[in-house]
Amino acid sequence: MEENELTQPGPGRPDDIRAVPVRRPGRWIAAAIVLICSASVLRFIVTDPAIKWHIVGRYMFDSRILHGVIATLYLSVAAMALGIVLGVITAIMRLSPNPILKSFSWLYVFFFRGTPLLVQITFWYAITALFPNNIISIGIPFGPALFHPDANAIITVFVAALLGLGVNEGAYYAEIVRSGIISVPEGQSEAAASLGMGRIKIMRLIVLPQAMRVILPPTGNEFISMLKNSSLASTIAFAELYFEGSSIYSVNYDTIQLLIVESIWYLAMTSVLYVGQYYLERKFGQGFSRSQRATLRERWFSMGARTR
Amino acid sequence: MSDVMVSAEGVHKRFGQNEVLKGITLTVNRGEVMCLLGPSGSGKSTFLRCINHLEQINAGRLSVDGELVGYREANGKLYELHERDVARKRQQIGMVFQQFNLFPHMTAIENVMLAPVQVLGRRRDESRQRACQLLDRVGLADKYDAYPVALSGGQQQRVAIARALAMDPKLMLFDEPTSALDPELVGDVLDVMRDLARSGMTMVVVTHEIGFAREVADTVVFMDGGVVVEAGPPAEVLGAPKHERTRSFLSKVL
Ligand SMILES: Nc1ncnc2c1ncn2[C@@H]1O[C@H](COP(=O)(O)OP(=O)(O)OP(=O)(O)O)[C@@H](O)[C@H]1O
Numbered sequence: 168m169e170e171n172e173l174t175q176p177g178p179g180r181p182d183d184i185r186a187v188p189v190r191r192p193g194r195w196i197a198a199a200i201v202l203i204c205s206a207s208v209l210r211f212i213v214t215d216p217a218i219k220w221h222i223v224g225r226y227m228f229d230s231r232i233l234h235g236v237i238a239t240l241y242l243s244v245a246a247m248a249l250g251i252v253l254g255v256i257t258a259i260m261r262l263s264p265n266p267i268l269k270s271f272s273w274l275y276v277f278f279f280r281g282t283p284l285l286v287q288i289t290f291w292y293a294i295t296a297l298f299p300n301n302i303i304s305i306g307i308p309f310g311p312a313l314f315h316p317d318a319n320a321i322i323t324v325f326v327a328a329l330l331g332l333g334v335n336e337g338a339y340y341a342e343i344v345r346s347g348i349i350s351v352p353e354g355q356s357e358a359a360a361s362l363g364m365g366r367i368k369i370m371r372l373i374v375l376p377q378a379m380r381v382i383l384p385p386t387g388n389e390f391i392s393m394l395k396n397s398s399l400a401s402t403i404a405f406a407e408l409y410f411e412g413s414s415i416y417s418v419n420y421d422t423i424q425l426l427i428v429e430s431i432w433y434l435a436m437t438s439v440l441y442v443g444q445y446y447l448e449r450k451f452g453q454g455f456s457r458s459q460r461a462t463l464r465e466r467w468f469s470m471g472a473r474t475r
Numbered sequence: 476m477s478d479v480m481v482s483a484e485g486v487h488k489r490f491g492q493n494e495v496l497k498g499i500t501l502t503v504n505r506g507e508v509m510c511l512l513g514p515s516g517s518g519k520s521t522f523l524r525c526i527n528h529l530e531q532i533n534a535g536r537l538s539v540d541g542e543l544v545g546y547r548e549a550n551g552k553l554y555e556l557h558e559r560d561v562a563r564k565r566q567q568i569g570m571v572f573q574q575f576n577l578f579p580h581m582t583a584i585e586n587v588m589l590a591p592v593q594v595l596g597r598r599r600d601e602s603r604q605r606a607c608q609l610l611d612r613v614g615l616a617d618k619y620d621a622y623p624v625a626l627s628g629g630q631q632q633r634v635a636i637a638r639a640l641a642m643d644p645k646l647m648l649f650d651e652p653t654s655a656l657d658p659e660l661v662g663d664v665l666d667v668m669r670d671l672a673r674s675g676m677t678m679v680v681v682t683h684e685i686g687f688a689r690e691v692a693d694t695v696v697f698m699d700g701g702v703v704v705e706a707g708p709p710a711e712v713l714g715a716p717k718h719e720r721t722r723s724f725l726s727k728v729l
């Protein structure tokens with residue numbers, strides 16, 4: 168009622184204030200500098216003959232590049248999936264009352280978060296050398312071996328890259344999942360327990376779905392890092408996007424053009440992720456806010472409106 | 476079948492060095508409503524949580540419907556129950572919390588349906604129908620698909636009651652169900668509880684609503700410092716308390 172009186176013009180209500188806004192020359196100067204700089208960079212990129220855009224165009228859909236894009240995608244998706252599985256298991260182990268499980272998961276995170284990814288990838292690749300005659304023994308530790316598969320057949324470069332990226336990701340992801348799990352109030356588990364649910368059901372139906380809200384934003388981040396970090400697999404000669412690009416320019420020296428091609432593809436892949444992330448966040452955010460269900464478009468425009 | 480639903484004999488509970496329950500002895504009969512009163516920190520919530528084994532007792536005997544809580548007795552020895560068996564016993568004991576604890580990622584009806592489907596393995600359509608009936612019963616016929624954020628505290632608490640009832644419990648525990656509510660919302664929740672009591676449900680209610688206790692309770696128990704100070708029919712405990720501690724507590728809350 169009161170609000171209506173204030174917003175509706177009435178006999179007793181004064182006119183809206185019309186004041187002269189404060190002048191902010193600093194803003195104009197800053198904007199001008201940014202505009203001039205980006206215009207000149209853009210002009211250089213677009214018009215400089217050295218860039219040779221037609222070469223970029225020619226390689227954009229080259230079959231080797233496309234092969235690299237697909238390899239990057241499946242390596243990243245597979246490694247991310249492995250990382251998520253390891254991360255969830257590790258986080259749950261970390262929160263379990265069993266001290267052995269707890270310290271094991273702590274060690275795993277400590278070790279794989281604390282050493283460089285490049286070292287880990289190379290390590291998985293080189294691990295074949297540790298086994299005499301390229302034989303791995305799978306069986307009871309210190310007991311009789313059950314299988315003797317050929318290590319080179321198992322640890323292909325793909326598997327080495329997958330393990331390197333996935334196991335490393337698991338260590339980071341465990342902490343993300345753990346923070347998600349502990350963000351869910353204990354009353355939720357108690358309410359579920361009082362309904363007769365067991366620990367696994369409580370985790371799966373009550374805790375994890377709510378933890379998702381906290382877990383998802385950093386997951387998008389991790390996925391983007393994964394896409395880019397997968398280029399490290401080129402060091403063990405896994406033929407992903409960066410490897411394919413550089414093997415082309417090592418022959419013809421169109422280095423800049425191929426790097427541009429690669430960058431465009433990486434950007435394209437990450438853009439797809441943004442959309443996926445938005446819709447996942449909306450799904451798992453349900454029930455946490457009174458106003459929701461904006462499409463990506465609406466959000467983009469409302470964001471613009473708010474900053475203006 | 477015995478008439479006793481909850482039987483506590485000398486129940487003790489410690490948190491570290493802090494002895495919170497110092498020998499609680501009481502009996503709740505089938506179909507009876509017991510209200511627990513007492514100052515903050517007297518151990519009311521702790522006792523309630525012991526009844527469905529959210530807390531484990533350190534000494535004494537506590538049984539629900541003739542079976543020990545959390546243990547199995549054989550040849551004069553106590554064996555800890557497997558988690559699975561504890562869960563099975565909890566299915567038959569409904570609990571309503573001060574902070575409602577609805578599952579925020581599910582609508583009202585999903586909250587009510589969840590346990591029958593996931594725990595009892597009932598069919599979805601059957602459970603949905605039953606959930607509708609229960610929500611109608613607590614006065615929320617128009618809120619089936621609302622998420623908890625979109626409900627008032629009183630409405631949330633009524634959904635929580637419906638959720639507990641969906642498991643067809645033989646015993647309902649209420650831990651200050653109206654303490655987190657605005658005064659004008661308390662009545663709706665108490666009405667639902669009054670109805671439930673009238674329908675013959677066995678209930679243990681921790682509450683500061685003296686009026687409710689006077690009207691609905693068969694037994695009122697006054698606890699202080701981890702012991703039962705006084706227990707009896709409401710007319711006695713509330714109307715003519717024998718103990719000084721009960722009198723001074725009542726003079727504060729009334
Ligand atoms: N998990 C726990 N760990 C340690 N101490 C606890 C725990 N739960 C309860 N306590 C202690 O036990 C005592 C009794 O707590 P309880 O919650 O049972 O009291 P209450 O009678 O329900 O009080 P209120 O009316 O404030 O809810 C308090 O001193 C509290 O600090």
Ligand SMILES: [Mg+2]
Binds near residue numbers: 519520521650651
């Ligand atoms: Mg309490």
